[in-house]
Amino acid sequence: MKKKLLITLGIFLTLIMTSVVAVGVASMNAPKHPSEYHIGIQYEEALTSDKPMLAVFYVDWCGYCLRFMPKYKILSKLYDKKFNFVMINVEDPAYSKLSEDVGISGFPTVYILDPKYDNRVLLPNSIYQNLSKFRIELDRYLRIRSILDSAEKK
Numbered sequence: 001m002k003k004k005l006l007i008t009l010g011i012f013l014t015l016i017m018t019s020v021v022a023v024g025v026a027s028m029n030a031p032k033h034p035s036e037y038h039i040g041i042q043y044e045e046a047l048t049s050d051k052p053m054l055a056v057f058y059v060d061w062c063g064y065c066l067r068f069m070p071k072y073k074i075l076s077k078l079y080d081k082k083f084n085f086v087m088i089n090v091e092d093p094a095y096s097k098l099s100e101d102v103g104i105s106g107f108p109t110v111y112i113l114d115p116k117y118d119n120r121v122l123l124p125n126s127i128y129q130n131l132s133k134f135r136i137e138l139d140r141y142l143r144i145r146s147i148l149d150s151a152e153k154k
Contacts, residue, residue, distance in 0.1 A: 033060040034108075037069045039076050040085030043095070052114035052145060053084040054138070057099060059091050062107040071131055075138070082142055083112075112141050117148060 031037055035058075040046075046053040056072055058065035076085040090099045090107070102111060102120060110128045112121040121141060127133045 031066070031069065034058045034062070034065040034069050034087070035060050035089055037073060037087070039069070039073050039087055043086050043088055043098070046084040046086050046113075047115050049084050050116060051082065051084050052112055052116070052119075052141070053086045054079070055086040055088055055111045055113050057088045057090050057102070057104050057107065057109040057111070059089065059107050065108040068108050068128065071128070071134070074131065075134065078135070079138060083138070086113075112138075114145065117145070 034056075043053075043055070046055075054072075054075065056065075056068070058068075072085070072087075079085075088095050088098065090096075090104055102109070102113075102122075106125075108128075110123040112123065113119075114121075123134070123137060127137050
């Protein structure tokens with residue numbers, strides 16, 4: 001009886017240690033900064049495209065930005081044919097004028113930027129924190145843009 005108890009305890013401890021090691025390894029490989037995600041294309045390239053862009057303005061020290069990036073990555077896979085995805089590090093001097101022009105007041109800030117129609121749509125955090133609400137807004141924008149495209153062809 002004592003031997004069975006020791007064997008069971010040994011198996012249980014082995015399982016716990018394996019789980020702890022697996023979690024530790026996974027957290028070591030997880031991105032520690034939003035910029036490590038490398039989602040989408042450069043802003044300058046998106047400006048020359050006919051597609052609207054979904055731009056996230058972030059800073060590497062922002063925990064909220066880091067937590068948002070997995071959602072942004074999912075959206076980039078779902079909407080890659082309809083939107084250009086752009087990550088803009090606000091601390092990069094190359095984007096200081098753009099950041100000032102759009103009025104960044106917190107992080108992350110998410111905009112739909114549409115160079116074709118010179119349009120900007122700020123998406124509040126109440127929308128971008130919820131993936132289903134986010135998708136509803138993106139689909140709504142695409143419906144409106146298709147109406148504009150149709151009117152332009154007439």
